[in-house]
Amino acid sequence: MxxxxxxxxxxxxxxxxxxxxxxxxxxxxxxxxxxxxxxxxxxxxxxxxxxxxxxxxxxxxxxxxxxxxxxVGFMVTRIDDNGYIYFQPVGGWWSQVMLAQRVTIMTRQGDLTGIIGSKPPHILPVDQRKKSVDIKDMFIDIGASSKEEAKEFGVTPGDAIVPYFEFTQMKNEKMLLAxxxxxxxxxxxxxxxxxxxxxxxxxxxxxxxxxxxxxxxxxxxxxxxxxxxxxxxxxxxxxxxxxxxxxxxxxxxxxxxxxxxxxxxxxxxxxxxxxxxxxxxxxxxxxxxxxxxxxxxxxxxxxxxxxxxxxxxxxxxxxxxxxxxxxxxxxxxxxxxxxxxxxxxxxxxxxxxxxxxxxxx
The missing domain is CATH 3.40.630.10 (Zn peptidases)
Structure with missing residues (x-):
């Protein structure tokens, strides 16, 4: 830039x-x-x-x-055996704006990138595909293969999770996206x-x-x-x-x-x-x-x-x-x-x- x-x-x-x-x-x-x-x-x-x-x-x-x-952001609440992160919203969120979005987990060892995921629609019954996914059914994927590896990456319950997006000046330069x-x-x-x-x-x-x-x-x-x-x-x-x-x-x-x-x-x-x-x-x-x-x-x-x-x-x-x-x-x-x-x-x-x-x- x-x-x-x-x-x-x-x-x-x-x-x-x-x-x-x-x-x-x-x-x-x-x-x-x-x-x-x-x-x-x-x-x-x-x-x-x-x-x-x-x-x-x-x-x-x-x-x-x-x-x-x-x-607004999230907080780590637990890590499952496969290394996926479960979280608590901190501030108000609408679930429909969350899936497949990149986040940053602020660990004591430094920042860690993750992405918010859920069960893919391809394997859901037809009636469930039409519904928005509950936040409680979402998780964050940090590329870890186990709970032990996630911990090695530095993830601990209580860590802050922040949306990732870089400040952007639009083509109309008075419009600012961030x-x-x-x-x-x-x-x-x-x-x-x-x-x-x-x-x-x-x-x-x-x-x-x-x-x-x-x-x-x-x-x-x-x-x-x-x-x-x-x-x-x-x-x-x-x-x-x-x-x-x-x-x-x-x-x-x-x-x-x-x-x-x-x-x-x-x-x-x-x-x-x-x-x-x-x-x-x-x-x-x-x-x-x-x-x-x-x-x-x-x-x-x-x-x-x-x-x-x-x-x-x-x-x-x-x-x-x-x-x-x-x-x-x-x-x-x-x-x-x-x-x-x-x-x-x-x-x-x-x-x-x-x-x-x-x-x-």
């Missing part, structure tokens, strides 16, 4: 990094490397979430911008927000955060928010793109390239009306495109953050993304850049007076 320009290289490094819930070391190190030049202080909480602090006015409100470091957009794009947004605030005056203290274990219950968001005690919070994540065949506007109305999504409602929270209105007014004033969306199921880190301490006005700002929770997803670079621009413009306006007005609006 030819050398990428700096932003694309950051996106590649973030998405190529391997990090399922509870095993976020690789993406945390990448995020730390990219965000540290723009932060006054970088540290972690005891669960492993990364916090980068950028001081504008040290007596001003605390503003939290949180993406999560983890991606694993783990959910949610390395949120981490990238946090990095770029601090980068664009470098040298700028802002009336607050900004925290760019990479949380852990979002995919298994918004866990790192809770611990990092308790550490930071934010006055305002933004959960930045992926959302559903509705611009593929078979999806109606009623199912999902957002389209890639038409601006970041402002989430009105999801299963984890009702967005804070005062903050939502302020963000929309800022977008209108600055002529930044945006879209509204709501999700009946699922949630983001905002759902945990807004319930910390005595409550935090919070809003989720997301990027319309195709094929999330699979080996590869696609998003539009303009949406990423406009999300950063919108959050930066909002932060510049969040002084004490404004935060108080938002909180009680």
């Amino acid at each position: 030819a050398k990428l320009e700096n932003t694309l290289q950051m996106l590649k490094d973030l998405t190529d990094a391997k990090g399922i819930p509870g095993n976020e070391k690789e993406p945390r190190e990448v995020m730390s490397r990219y965000i540290s030049p723009y932060a006054d202080e970088v540290y972690t909480d005891n669960l492993g979430s990364l916090v980068a602090k950028k001081i504008g006015n040290k007596k001003g409100p605390h503003i939290m911008v949180a993406g999560h470091l983890d991606e 694993k783990a957009w959910d949610n390395r794009i949120g981490c990238a947004i946090a990095i770029e927000v601090l980068k664009q605030l470098k040298g700028e005056k802002h009336p607050n203290v900004v925290y760019g955060v990479g949380t852990v274990q979002e995919e298994v219950g918004l866990r790192g968001a809770r611990t990092s928010a308790n550490l930071i005690n934010p006055d305002i919070a933004f959960g930045v994540d992926v959302g559903i793109a509705g611009d593929t065949p078979g999806i109606s506007d009623r199912d999902a109305s957002s389209k890639m390239g038409e601006g970041p999504q402002i989430i009105l409602y999801d299963a984890s929270m009702v967005s804070h009306k005062g903050l939502r209105d302020f963000v929309v007014d800022t977008a209108e004033e600055q002529e930044i495109p945006y879209q509204f969306d709501s999700l009946a199921g699922g949630g983001t880190d905002s759902g945990a953050i807004h319930l910390t301490h005595n409550g935090v006005p919070a809003l989720s700002i997301t990027i319309a993304t195709r094929y999330i929770h699979s080996h590869a997803a696609m998003l539009h670079r303009d949406d990423f850049e406009n999300a950063v621009r919108l959050i930066v413009e909002v932060i510049k306006r969040l002084d004490d007076k404004t935060v108080k007005e938002i909180t009680f609006n």
